[in-house]
Amino acid sequence: MADPTTLRDLALEVARAVAPELRRLAGRTPVERTKSSATDLVTSADRWSELEIVSRLLDARPDDGILGEEQTSLPGTSGVRWIIDPIDATTNFVYGLAGYSISIGAEVDGEPTAGVIVDPALGHEFAAARGAGTTCNGEPIRVSDQVELSHALVATGFGYHPDRRRRQAAGLVQVIPRIRDIRRGGGAAMDLANVAAGRVDAFYERGLNPWDIAAGTVLVREAGGTVGDLDGNPTDGDFVLAAPPGLRDALAELLRSVEADRA
DSSP states (O other), X not given: OOOHHXXXXXXXXXXXXXXXXXXXXXXXXXXXXXXXXXXXXXXXXXXXXXXXXXXXXXXXOTTOEEEETTSOEEOOSSSEEEEEEEEESHHHHHHTOBTBEEEEEEEETTEEEEEEEEETTTTEEEEEETTTEEEETTEEOOOOOOOOGGGOEEEEOOOSSHHHHHHHHHHHHXXXXXXXXXXXXXXXXXXXXXXXXXXXSEEXXXXXXXXXXXXXXXXHHHTTOXXXXXXXXXXXXXXXXXXXXXXXXXXXXXXXXXXXXXX
């Protein structure tokens, strides 16, 4: 069995190595192509970051599996699989706007075990390992203790397809009057890191992928929060709700009432 803290420390070492170059390239790297829609951007830096991360991880652990956003897929034989988003919030990155991040999660036999999210623009390093808690720049962090829905600051995001955005916006109109406010940072990884740090009380979004949430799931859980679908079951990203335990049920009920999981 791979030690969770060893996986965490390796992920942090690798993310630290990549972050300075992404900080240098932010705001000066043109869009190379799009993927699922005209708003789903890819740059040469996305591909460079993924190749660099994969190379460094496999140098240290050659038998591990890999799943990366930019199409890296290796099966591995060790029971460990790394799930990588080389630049989460590429749109922020293209515009030179803070909120983009490097996200590296590790599963052991399919269970989220370690996660690191590094914010190159602001220098914040979030790290967690199963059973070892969550830190930001080495200091322990916890989710908020918010239990009142009307006092909750909630982060969310929107899909890339126009029809889905329209439906999500319609649901959001019904959510806003019931909570304190909404925040839209542009990247699910940083949204989850912010839940873990108590910077926002909760986060929800539909239409994510495993690489968007792999690291953040560990961060939130180890910081005392919950991550799952509206029923509290594990999720691969189709619908994600992250919240403190005392807020989760009320927020899930509200989101269910506006059919946020169908938007």
